Amino acid sequence: MSDVVIVEELVKRYGDVEAVRGISFGIRKGEVFGLLGPNGAGKTTTIHVIATLLRPTAGSVLVAGHDVVKEAAEVRKRIGIVFQDPSLDWALTAWENMYIHGLLYGLSGEGLNSRIREVLEFVELWEHANRLVRYFSGGMRRRLEVARALLHSPELLILDEPTIGLDPHTRARIWDYIREVRKREGMTILLTTHYMDEAEELCDRIAIMDHGKIIAEGTADELKSLVGSDVIIARFDRPACFQSGPVKECRELPDGRVEFVVENAAKALPQLFEMAREAGLRIIEVSYRRPTLNEVFLHLTGRELRDAPAEGPRPFAMMGRRR
Amino acid sequence: MGFAKAFGVMVYRQLKRFVKARGRLIMTFVQPLIWIFFFGVGMGSVFSFSNPVAESFIKQMFGGLDYMTYLTTGVVGMTVFLGSFISGITVLWDKQFGFLKETLVAPAPRSAVILGRAFGDTLVVLLQATIIALVAKAVAPSINLLGLPGALLYGFILGMGLTSAGIVISLRMTTPESFQVVMNFVMMPLMFLSGVFYPLDRLPEWAKAIATANPLTYAVDGVRYWLTGVSMHDPLTDLAVLIGISAVFIALAVYEFSKATIE
Structure with missing residues (x-):
């Protein structure tokens, strides 16, 4: 070694x-x-x-x-x-x-x-x-x-x-x-x-x-390959997941939004809109991202890395001043 | 590896810091001078009589010394006592500013780091003690400055011990506020029950007991012996007790620092 x-x-x-x-x-x-x-x-x-x-x-x-x-x-x-x-x-x-x-x-x-x-x-x-x-x-x-x-x-x-x-x-x-x-x-x-x-x-x-x-x-x-290629994150008027057409994977996030893993978000988005309309869902917000490490973190923990709360003791609080 | 190098560089650091911290520089000189001035002038006037019988009676109480001589020689010992303890406590500041981590993660032997630090601080304190002794000579001309090296030896042993005690306390201390508690409930009583300001032989038994366990008592007695020839104990007894007490504190400081983590 x-x-x-x-x-x-x-x-x-x-x-x-x-x-x-x-x-x-x-x-x-x-x-x-x-x-x-x-x-x-x-x-x-x-x-x-x-x-x-x-x-x-x-x-x-x-x-x-x-x-x-x-x-x-x-x-x-x-x-x-x-x-x-x-x-x-x-x-x-x-x-x-x-x-x-x-x-x-x-x-x-x-x-x-x-x-x-x-x-x-x-x-x-x-x-x-x-x-x-x-x-x-x-x-x-x-x-x-x-x-x-x-x-x-x-x-x-x-x-x-x-x-x-x-x-x-x-x-x-x-x-x-x-x-x-x-x-x-x-x-x-x-x-x-x-x-x-x-x-x-x-x-x-x-x-x-x-x-x-x-x-x-x-x-x-x-x-990043853990997540797939692209990620679409949408919020509907009620939580819903569908796994057909371009959607490779779908799951609900703890904050109520839904994560769709797709091959190519640009092409999948119109299809997704269509599917939502057919299911009678109203889209409140939608965004898509090429996977970054933040998506990986979100995918693995259900939380965003950037707003994950500070938890646990700060082990050296005694040593230094908090900033 | 590099015991001497690490020891030397910590001495260097403590001296450098002392030279650069002007506020501390000035305060450490001014404080004992204030004691000498106000206590000396005030108490000295109480103890001075035109009647030669009363005069000799008083002198007898102070081992044959006039009060100014008695007091100023005590203050030399006290300067070392307070100065070195406070230097030891500055480890707390290194904790606060993070420099302690730098020394903890270094490969240098921890014993060398902490002993070098105590040594550097003690040198600074002895410099202050020397200056106080010169001032004392000016107000109490009977002081024998030829005894100064001997007095400084006692000061050195006390200084190493008290710096170490300060280091041990600050390694264990979690808040700077505890410093005030230690100062008021430990250092102040020890300062008064040490023979700096008044003789110990007429004190009540409980106070005598504290004085007997107090390292400053032996340092003051030894310093006074070298500067005036007058002492309560045999100066060799003083030396032996001081070495004993300081050795314990130094060993404790080395032990504590060797196993220090940042938990």
């Missing part, structure tokens, strides 16, 4: 709340693997276990062949992590933050100095190296955290919601860095996100998480 990360039957419980309920997955060397899911799905808990910051309740996690509980120090050497909440020392400069990180990871001397310069130039912060982090914008801080995670050239780079709370411009920039890191250093990357476009844009393989479980896993195309 050349998998960089192997997660087997991982369970994490906080009191009586089960944040992660027995998940298994592997991350191959050199790939970008995404955990996609709504807030509270258990993504952050999962990566905190992988990063040795939380002890699993059950199951095992190996990073580059090392157990995260028994060989935590070996695992820590090999990973770089960008947390969802800031973890910089605001009272120090960017350079000082990098320098401290380097020494904590066993680097020093000229090697460390030139590497600091290299990664700060990479995230375009070299000219701000001697400014206090306190005066950095949110985007600059995130870029600095990315640079810091790269400083010791980890085998596995972990990014927890790398673009949350960032403006579109900065977001695109972070995406560029991630692609560039992968190309230049061949690093294996694990990222969590609740943005479908981010998962689709960056990840080779995606695991969709919901309520502490992985409900689907594969490439974006594989996941």
Whole structure:
């Protein structure tokens, strides 16, 4: 097995709340693997276990062949992590933050100095190296955290919601860095996100998480093929489902709308209108989409990913301020 | 891997932060000066008599020292006590701002990280203590500054212990409000029942019992010995007790930090 990360039957419980309920997955060397899911799905808990910051309740996690509980120090050497909440020392400069990180990871001397310069130039912060982090914008801080995670050239780079709370411009920039890191250093990357476009844009393989479980896993195309080709979503004056003509699959959604899976929505729509008229149904609303990961999520859970409620405890509420 | 590097870099960080936090810099000097000034001037005037008999009686109460000398040497010890405890508590701020996670996920030995941190903070506090001692010399000329290195050794041991105690408490603490509780119900009584402001031998038994268990008592006594030659206990006893108490706190801090997660 050349998998960089192997997660087997991982369970994490906080009191009586089960944040992660027995998940298994592997991350191959050199790939970008995404955990996609709504807030509270258990993504952050999962990566905190992988990063040795939380002890699993059950199951095992190996990073580059090392157990995260028994060989935590070996695992820590090999990973770089960008947390969802800031973890910089605001009272120090960017350079000082990098320098401290380097020494904590066993680097020093000229090697460390030139590497600091290299990664700060990479995230375009070299000219701000001697400014206090306190005066950095949110985007600059995130870029600095990315640079810091790269400083010791980890085998596995972990990014927890790398673009949350960032403006579109900065977001695109972070995406560029991630692609560039992968190309230049061949690093294996694990990222969590609740943005479908981010998962689709960056990840080779995606695991969709919901309520502490992985409900689907594969490439974006594989996941979309779970839904079929196109999806029509309609609301009638009363719930109704029909499965004839172009409709390959039909089911009622919890919110009262009906989902039709069809080969080609543009051609199926007129036929669907006709069928509804014949059945005496009044159409209140209708829309169609080419399948996105959101449709996959909707298909698997009956809820939209974008408005899935935040659930479960925020495990590190104690650690950071809520935003 | 890299125990010395990790230890060193945490010392570096604590010193850097100290130099950059001007507010804290100023407050840590001003507070003991306020004690010396108001307590010294106020109580000093109560205890000064023109009658030589009364004068010598008072001096006898303070081990042969005039009140200003007695007080200021105590304040040197107190500065270390409060300063290092509050430094330890700043781990809470690292929790709040997330920097603690950065140190927890690093491969550096956790013991090195936490000991380096305590050491750096203790150095800062000893610098403050030195400045207080110089101020004390100005208002109480009989103080012997040649004893300062000896006094600072006691301060160092107390500082390492109290920083560690602060670290343990802040690792366990869930809300910053508990800090006030600890300050008011633990630190303040310990400060008053330590011989900084008045001798302990005439206190009621329960207060004496607290003073006997109080690390600050031994630090104040030891510091006073080195700066004036007057002490309640044998200075070696002071040293032994201080080392014992601090070792327990340091061991606890290393243990707590080694098994810290972010739950």
